[in-house]
Amino acid sequence: MPSPARPALPLVAIIGRANVGKSTLFNCLTQSSRALVDDWPGVTRDRLFGTVTWDGHSFLLADTGGLTGGDDELGELVRRQAEAAVAEADVILLVMDGKTGPQPGDEKVVEYLRTTGKPVLLVVNKIDHPGREANLADFYRFGLAPLYPVSAAHKIGLSTLLNDLIRYLPPTVEAPEEEAVIRVAVVGRPNVGKSSFINRILGEERLIVSPQPGTTRDVIDTPFSYQGQDYLLIDTAGLRRHSKMSPGLEKYMALKAVRAVQRCHVAVLLLDAQEGLTQQDLRIAGLIRDEGRGCLVGINKWDLLEAEARPRVLNQVTAGLDFMSYAPILPLSVKTGHNIAKVFPLINEIHAQSGHRAGTRELNLLLKEITARVHPPLFHHRPIKFFYLTQPETHPPTFVAFVNHPEGVPDSYRRYLIKQLRQGLGIPYAPIRLFLKKRRRGTKSG
Missing domain, CATH: 3.40.50.300 (P-loop containing nucleotide triphosphate hydrolases)
Structure with a gap:
C-alpha cells in the first residue's frame, strides 16, 4: 500500500553576514539532533540543510550562506538571498557577531525582515565569556527582543533559543493517504x-x-x-x-x-x-x-x-x-x-x-544465507552474530537486524548486507535502510 504523504516540515532559515558563525550554528543544531546516521563513502557531506528535532518538534534548518555558494558582504546579492529565504521560511534566525558588534547596513536588513511579518529571532553569536555580555546592549537598538546570546562553538545558550523557536513553528498537518x-x-x-x-x-x-x-x-x-x-x-x-x-x-x-x-x-x-x-x-x-x-x-x-x-x-x-x-x-x-x-x-x-514487504520467514532464511556466504568479521577477537531480521516499514523498505555487537559491524559489511538484500528480495531499484540493534544471546525476540 502506498505510504501517506509525509507532511512538509516547517522551514527555519539562518541569515547573516560573512563570518558571524552561521555555519557553526547550523552544524551544531543539526548534529545535536541526529540519532541514527549512515556514513557512506564517496559523498561530499557539505550539508546545506538538515532536520532538527527538539522537544518533539521537527523542522528543516537552512544555512542560506551555504546555499548561495558562500557568504557575501551586505549588498544587493545578500538582500536577494534574504528575500529568497524569507519567501520560503516560517521562522528567521538573524545571526550577528557579538564580538564585533552591529555593522553598517544591519538596520536595513532588520527593517526588511520586519516588514515580512515572519517571526525573526536575533541570535547574537560568539558570546563566549562573561566579558562579552556587555556588548549585548548595542543589539537592543534593532527592537528585536528578547535577544538570544549564544556561543555556537561552545554550545552555550542553544536550549533557550530552541525552546522559544519551536513556539513560532506552524502546526504540522498530516497529509491524507492517497490510495493509488x-x-x-x-x-x-x-x-x-x-x-x-x-x-x-x-x-x-x-x-x-x-x-x-x-x-x-x-x-x-x-x-x-x-x-x-x-x-x-x-x-x-x-x-x-x-x-x-x-x-x-x-x-x-x-x-x-x-x-x-x-x-x-x-x-x-x-x-x-x-x-x-x-x-x-x-x-x-x-x-x-x-x-x-x-x-x-x-x-x-x-x-x-x-x-x-x-x-x-x-x-x-x-x-x-x-x-x-x-x-x-x-x-x-x-x-x-x-x-x-x-x-x-x-x-x-x-x-x-x-513498497515491497517481505515475510519474516523469508527474511531470516535470506539473512542466514547471506551471512553464511560471507561471514561477519571478528570484533575484538570475538565473532559477530546476526540473530534475526525484521522489516517494520516500507517506502523505503526498512530493516532492523538484531546482532550481538552492532558497533563492530564495519561499513563494508553493512553495504554487503544491503546489496544482498536487494538482490535476494528482487528489489534492485529500491532504496534500503538497514539499522543494527543490539541483542544479547538468550534474549527472546518476541
Whole structure:
C-alpha cells in the first residue's frame, strides 16, 4: 500500500553576514539532533540543510550562506538571498557577531525582515565569556527582543533559543493517504531541462491534466493520469517557471528540491549530458538518498553528445553515483523524445519495489544465507552474530537486524548486507535502510 504523504516540515532559515558563525550554528543544531546516521563513502557531506528535532518538534534548518555558494558582504546579492529565504521560511534566525558588534547596513536588513511579518529571532553569536555580555546592549537598538546570546562553538545558550523557536513553528498537518497516487518530484540544477521535461509530459495527448493549487504557499501540484495510473507532479509551478535567478542564488534552488523530495515517492533527477555529473548534482542526489526516496536518474540532452562521448559520460555518471547504485540511469532527450516512453514504466517499478514487504520467514532464511556466504568479521577477537531480521516499514523498505555487537559491524559489511538484500528480495531499484540493534544471546525476540 502506498505510504501517506509525509507532511512538509516547517522551514527555519539562518541569515547573516560573512563570518558571524552561521555555519557553526547550523552544524551544531543539526548534529545535536541526529540519532541514527549512515556514513557512506564517496559523498561530499557539505550539508546545506538538515532536520532538527527538539522537544518533539521537527523542522528543516537552512544555512542560506551555504546555499548561495558562500557568504557575501551586505549588498544587493545578500538582500536577494534574504528575500529568497524569507519567501520560503516560517521562522528567521538573524545571526550577528557579538564580538564585533552591529555593522553598517544591519538596520536595513532588520527593517526588511520586519516588514515580512515572519517571526525573526536575533541570535547574537560568539558570546563566549562573561566579558562579552556587555556588548549585548548595542543589539537592543534593532527592537528585536528578547535577544538570544549564544556561543555556537561552545554550545552555550542553544536550549533557550530552541525552546522559544519551536513556539513560532506552524502546526504540522498530516497529509491524507492517497490510495493509488504516485507522487513524483522532478529535480535538478537550473537549465538541465526540467521545465521542458514537465511540459513534454503534460503536453502528451494521452495525459489528462487537472492543475490545482497546492497546500504549501505558492506551490502548484499537478495531478494527471497516464495509462490508467494516477500521478502527482510536485511543485510544477517552480519547475515550469523560467529561471531568472542571479548568480549566487542558483544553489538556493537546492532548498526547493529538498522540500519537493520530502513529499515525493519517486524523484526524477535530471542531469545535463554535456556537463556530466557536477558537485551540485551530487548534493541533490545525496538528499534523495538521505530521504530514502526512490530515484530515476535521467541524463538529458543525450542527442547533443557525439556518439564517441556517450560511453564516457555514462561511465562518469555511473561511477559518481555509486553511493546510490539502486537508482536506474536513463539517457534521454526531451527535445527528440528519446527514451521518454521508458520514464513512467521505470517510475512505476521503482515505486512498486520501494513498497515491497517481505515475510519474516523469508527474511531470516535470506539473512542466514547471506551471512553464511560471507561471514561477519571478528570484533575484538570475538565473532559477530546476526540473530534475526525484521522489516517494520516500507517506502523505503526498512530493516532492523538484531546482532550481538552492532558497533563492530564495519561499513563494508553493512553495504554487503544491503546489496544482498536487494538482490535476494528482487528489489534492485529500491532504496534500503538497514539499522543494527543490539541483542544479547538468550534474549527472546518476541
